[in-house]
Amino acid sequence: ETGVTQSPTHLIKTRGQQVTLRCSSQSGHNTVSWYQQALGQGPQFIFQYYREEENGRGNFPPRFSGLQFPNYSSELNVNALELDDSALYLCASSPGQGISGANVLTFGAGSRLTVL
Amino acid sequence: GQQVMQIPQYQHVQEGEDFTTYCNSSTTLSNIQWYKQRPGGHPVFLIQLVKSGEVKKQKRLTFQFGEAKKNSSLHITATQTTDVGTYFCAGSKAAGNKLTFGGGTRVLVKP
Numbered sequence: 001e002t003g004v005t006q007s008p009t010h011l012i013k014t015r016g017q018q019v020t021l022r023c024s025s026q027s028g029h030n031t032v033s034w035y036q037q038a039l040g041q042g043p044q045f046i047f048q049y050y051r052e053e054e055n056g057r058g059n060f061p062p063r064f065s066g067l068q069f070p071n072y073s074s075e076l077n078v079n080a081l082e083l084d085d086s087a088l089y090l091c092a093s094s095p096g097q098g099i100s101g102a103n104v105l106t107f108g109a110g111s112r113l114t115v116l
Numbered sequence: 117g118q119q120v121m122q123i124p125q126y127q128h129v130q131e132g133e134d135f136t137t138y139c140n141s142s143t144t145l146s147n148i149q150w151y152k153q154r155p156g157g158h159p160v161f162l163i164q165l166v167k168s169g170e171v172k173k174q175k176r177l178t179f180q181f182g183e184a185k186k187n188s189s190l191h192i193t194a195t196q197t198t199d200v201g202t203y204f205c206a207g208s209k210a211a212g213n214k215l216t217f218g219g220g221t222r223v224l225v226k227p
Contacts, residue, residue, distance in 0.1 A: 043159065056213070056214045058214070059117070105215060
């Protein structure tokens with residue numbers, strides 16, 4: 001089975017720009033979660049998608065938005081980038097609701113965003 | 117909102133020694149999970165605990181879930197250089213719900 005893949009792996013943007021990060025979930029997983037991990041800190045929950053709808057959101061402003069597609073892949077969009085948005089953005093898929101181990105996360109390698 | 121705290125933040129261990137890292141939640145949890153992140157890598161799932169007082173072992177790693185389901189611990193015996201990394205606990209208030217991660221314990225091993 002294929003794991004979680006993310007693209008791009010690294011990118012540099014300037015303040016005010018917009019960015020789109022992409023994620024392909026692990027085969028058989030229908031739930032995707034996005035996390036932001038600043039240097040030296042634990043992952044912070046941004047939001048989760050299940051059946052193409054947002055299914056929970058963390059303490060992030062509306063300029064962080066997302067999508068999930070019918071094949072369960074997902075995008076994270078961040079508008080009006082700020083310096084503090086510099087971080088590793090982790091996508092994780094999980095088996096989904098109603099299944100044993102439903103929220104056990106399989107992480108991708110992440111997209112490292114630098115905002116200058 | 118739900119908070120998950122881990123102590124210590126850093127753990128310097130002599131190779132061969134034992135150590136324990138602790139995880140505390142501000143709310144009662146449905147389940148707790150542990151992940152390991154190697155330097156430059158991404159978090160990798162280690163284990164999930166669901167029952168009050170549950171203890172699980174993986175070779176030299178012993179995981180425990182507290183009776184009140186608000187705390188957990190990870191004990192590593194005979195530390196090896198391969199144990200280097202950051203260990204995160206992550207709690208959920210309901211099965212299938214979002215996971216809230218702690219700040220992690222960064223483990224450095226002195227040979």
